[in-house]
Structures are given as C-alpha cells and as structure tokens.
Amino acid sequence: MTQNQKATHSESVFKKIDWTPFLFLTLTPITAIVLTAIYLKTEGLSLPIAGLFVVMYFLTSFSITAGYHRFFAHKAYEAHPLLQWFYALFGAASFQNSILLWAADHRVHHRHVDQDGDPYNIRRGFFYAHIGWMLLKSDYRKSTDPYGRDLRQNPIVMFQHNHYVPVALLMGFGLPTLIGAAFGSPLGGLAVGGFLRLTLVHHMTFFINSLCHTLGRQPYTDTNSAKDSWLMALFTNGEGYHNFHHYFANDYRNGIRWYHWDPTKWPLGLFAWMGLAWDLKTTPEEKILEARMQMDERRLRSQLAQRFDAFAERLESLKQKIQATQTHLGELRRESARLRKEMPEKGRERLELIRSELKAARRELRSQLAQWRMQIAILSRQGNPHPHLSHP
C-alpha cells in the first residue's frame, strides 16, 4: 500500500465509525479504571460496595441473558409483566440498546449466522464479532421489521425503547450511586456498581458473540460456528452451551444437564415456582439424542471420506506409475523384436542392453503391482475397524 492509499484507507475507516457507541464503549472502561482506582485509593473497598457490585452485576447480566435473550428474543417461556419490567429496567442498565433493537439484531444473528446478514458475523474476525460491529456504522439494520414486529406490540418493550437513555442512565449509574451514598460512598457506588460492573457485563455479553463462536465442541451441529464450552459458560452466565442454543434456540436452558453451569436457568425455575414465569420450553430428550447421533454420524462420515480420499490419491498415482511402466515395457518389446529382425549382427550390443532394460521394467511392474495389492488390502481392512475381533 502506498502512502496515499494508506491515507485514503484510514480516512474511509474514520468515516465509517459510529461515534456514539465508539466513544461510549472506549470511554466507559477507562472511566471504570480511573474512578475505581481513585475510590480504592481514597476510601478503600468496603463490604457494602463489594456486595453492591455482585448484586448489580448479577441483576443486570441476568436481565440480558434471561430477559433480553431467552425471553424477548427467543420466547423460550412466558413472563409476568412484573418480571418483564424488571428485565426492561435492569437490562437498560447494561447499556446494550433497547430490548427491541437488541432482540431484532439477535434474531437476525440466528437467521443468518456466519453469513453476510449476520450483524456479529464471526467470519469477519474475532474482534469484529466481539465489539467491532458496534463501533462501525451498520448497513445491516434498516429497520426492526420483520424481526421486531411482535415486540412492538408489547407496551413494556416500547416504553423502554422510547425512554431508553434516561432509563439506562438512571438504572445503570443513578441507582448504584444512590445505594452507594446510602452506605456512605456515592463514589464507590458509581465507580464499582456503575462503571466497573458495566464494563464487565459488556464484555461478558460480547464474549457470547466472539468466544462462543470460536472455542469449544460441536456436539449438535457443524452447520454453523456456534460452540459448546463449559469454560465459556462460566464467563457468560451459562450461555456457553452455544452450539446447543443455536440448534434448539427456543429451549429456556442452554446447559441442559443438571450439572451444566447455567445460572440463567436456575432462577427461572424459581420464578416458575413463584408464578412469575410459566410455559418454560424444553427440547424433548429424544430430539437432543437424535441431533447428537446425527452429528456423530456426519463426523464419522467425513473422517472416513477424508481417509478414503487419501487412499484414493495414493492409488491413483500408483495406477499412473503402473501404466507408465507397462507402456515402457511394450516399447522395449517392440524395439527388441525390431532389432532381432532387422540387424541381427550390428544390433547385438543394443539388443543386450534392451534385454536388461526389459528385465528391470518387469521387476518394477511386479513390485508396483505388489504395492497396489497391499494398498487395496489395507483399505478393505480399514472398512472393518476391528479385523482381529471378527477373525479370532
């Protein structure tokens, strides 16, 4: 790239930046570090402020995973209006856009995963899927239609959407500052319960789009990049079982076994018992097993096909060598016959030479044919994974 091209390139990147999210997403972590450092230096960490951090972290991240994601975007269960208000208020405190925009984006992500239409397409790179997609002006979202149509009928969703900024500021920064003040430290409340908590909740959620499409296993499907990983589940409030989630998106759980770390599903069980949530959707066990078996079969098929391709390549090259040796043999035979007929005296020396060449070519052909038979025998043994068991 020339100097001029470089300058034009950086100019065009500059033009593409969406400045509001760019400044917000870069300045909040810096503010979190600076304010937390000042707070720790001047006042020292108090137990109520540490508790405020834990409670605010859980309430706001839970509102994203259980509310924005599993309830509003996927309708994995029904929720009482009280619970919906709770999600709308504490979800706003996570500063990830209104429910309407978040859920519409997320539905598009599921619909077009790994393709051009996917708002956080992992094929555009880890950084892009994590945060880059929010820093640049988007060309994918012209409107929330049709993906947000049903949500626009919900008055709680629309109230939050229409009053998003004041609600988010009040819940995300105002509330923790007030609670901090009640415990004698408004600065601690704002720094730790506000900015630090917000930065961590942000990146926890962003990991779902970046790491959960990068690290882990694919037990249910390999038709998209979503991965299952218990380690990611620890970081993401249980959303790390993302391969399962992309295959069975309407299940209210992401970790389906009792021992799967999914702190989003456990409170939902409690809310169901309290009557705040109902109709919690779960995928029938036989469907889950069917998906796993299908995936095992697909994986085995592709492994066998790869192994077969390697053999086929080896056989093809051997076949060409055998054919070349055969052609060479034919030429030598013809040459030897001609020499014997045409010039029995003069050509004696040449004839001797051809005879030894013929011998060598026959030897070569025998060895190549032996190799061929050996390859065929190995390949047919590969078809039977336990030959020693079938021939005791």
Ligand SMILES: [Zn+2]
């Ligand atoms: Zn995903």
Ligand SMILES: [Zn+2]
């Ligand atoms: Zn989802």
